[in-house]
Amino acid sequence: MSAYSPKDSSILIIDDDINLIRLMSQMLKDFGRILFATNGEMGLHIAQEQKPDLILLDVEMAPMDGYEVCRRLKSDEATSASAIIFVTAKVGMESEIACLDAGAVDFICKPLNPLVVQARVRTHLRLQQNTAALESLAQHDSLSGLYNRRYFNMAIEAEYRRLQRHQLPLGLAMVDIDHFKKYNDTYGHIAGDGAICAVAKALEHATKRPGEVVARYGGEEFVVLLPQVDAEILSQYGQMICDKVQALELPHATSDTSAWLSISVGLALVIPNSQSLPEDLIKQADQALYLAKQNGRNQYHLLR
Ligand SMILES: [Mg+2]
Numbered sequence: 001m002s003a004y005s006p007k008d009s010s011i012l013i014i015d016d017d018i019n020l021i022r023l024m025s026q027m028l029k030d031f032g033r034i035l036f037a038t039n040g041e042m043g044l045h046i047a048q049e050q051k052p053d054l055i056l057l058d059v060e061m062a063p064m065d066g067y068e069v070c071r072r073l074k075s076d077e078a079t080s081a082s083a084i085i086f087v088t089a090k091v092g093m094e095s096e097i098a099c100l101d102a103g104a105v106d107f108i109c110k111p112l113n114p115l116v117v118q119a120r121v122r123t124h125l126r127l128q129q130n131t132a133a134l135e136s137l138a139q140h141d142s143l144s145g146l147y148n149r150r151y152f153n154m155a156i157e158a159e160y161r162r163l164q165r166h167q168l169p170l171g172l173a174m175v176d177i178d179h180f181k182k183y184n185d186t187y188g189h190i191a192g193d194g195a196i197c198a199v200a201k202a203l204e205h206a207t208k209r210p211g212e213v214v215a216r217y218g219g220e221e222f223v224v225l226l227p228q229v230d231a232e233i234l235s236q237y238g239q240m241i242c243d244k245v246q247a248l249e250l251p252h253a254t255s256d257t258s259a260w261l262s263i264s265v266g267l268a269l270v271i272p273n274s275q276s277l278p279e280d281l282i283k284q285a286d287q288a289l290y291l292a293k294q295n296g297r298n299q300y301h302l303l304r
Contacts, residue, residue, distance in 0.1 A: 009125050010035060010050060014043035014069060015058035015087065020112070024056060024087075027114045031121055040064030044072055047079040053128045054121060056108075059088040059099070067102045074103040083124050087112070141216040143193060144200035152215035152223055156278045159211070159227055164272035171226035171234045174266040174285040175203065175241065178297040180220040182254040183261065195250055195261055196220060202244045206237075223285075231269055231304060238265045238300025246298070262298035264289060269304040 009032030015021050021036045028034055035050055037043035040061055047055060055073065059066035066086055073079045086099040086107040099107040105127075106120055139151040147155070156172075163170045177183070177199055184192040196216075203214050203222055213225040224241075226234060242263060250261035266289025268281050284303050292301035 010052040012052040012055045016061045040069040055084045070102040147215040155213045160272045160278040169271050171229040171269045172285045173224040174289045175222040177220040178262045179255045186254045238267050257297040264292040264297045265300035267302040
């Protein structure tokens with residue numbers, strides 16, 4: 001988890017009073033990048049484009065007031081992650097409740113006190129960053145640093161349906177380290193963990209196209225999601241990752257396959273349709289992996 005670094009943050013100020021925007025920008029100049037908008041419509045647009053960590057939102061604006069802007073920010077997936085602090089001239093419990101009900105994390109009363117503004121912003125930027133770090137932890141495998149199986153399952157579901165809509169192919173590689181149990185028995189579990197990390201890094205380096213996802217599927221198994229590939233590109237990829245792992249030259253004295261650590265790769269390719277499921281593609285890659293093992297390991301096998 002990275003240390004709190006306010007300079008990486010971005011803050012959007014939405015207020016119809018340009019003098020207040022100037023004042024707040026001055027107060028928050030050490031907190032990161034400051035963006036601003038002088039009405040709700042412009043604010044929504046900038047929030048969608050820039051995805052700020054935090055939004056300071058004036059309640060009293062026309063034609064769209066702050067409550068309406070807040071509702072729209074919260075109901076749009078592109079902007080719902082930004083934390084919102086209301087800035088309001090209305091004091092009192094009713095106004096406070098209205099702010100929090102609308103989905104804001106906090107509110108600040110006018111006239112603005114610089115120390116209050118800075119303290120509230122600091123707190124919520126920190127909370128935002130902690131939330132982002134927790135989300136990242138929940139999506140990654142702690143040993144290899146790759147995405148975990150849980151994230152992969154979400155990614156394949158989304159990619160499968162997206163490519164179904166466009167009638168484009170989706171490729172999947174299922175990767176297994178050859179004779180891994182023997183490797184552990186020979187070199188110990190710490191070396192085994194090291195081998196998993198080395199293979200993970202090799203896969204990550206070899207997988208660079210946009211939309212491709214490398215994940216640890218479990219134990220010594222990895223999966224790679226390869227959108228919009230054909231059989232030739234997929235086969236080349238399969239061969240390349242086998243070569244990359246061999247090139248690590250990790251000695252495996254008890255392997256029947258090679259002097260170095262090797263992998264077997266099952267490749268599957270489909271154009272998703274409404275009758276098929278992501279699970280079918282996974283099963284197909286698993287079957288291809290079985291055949292790659294049967295054929296002597298340290299190789300890929302493609303099924304489509
Ligand atoms: Mg105003």
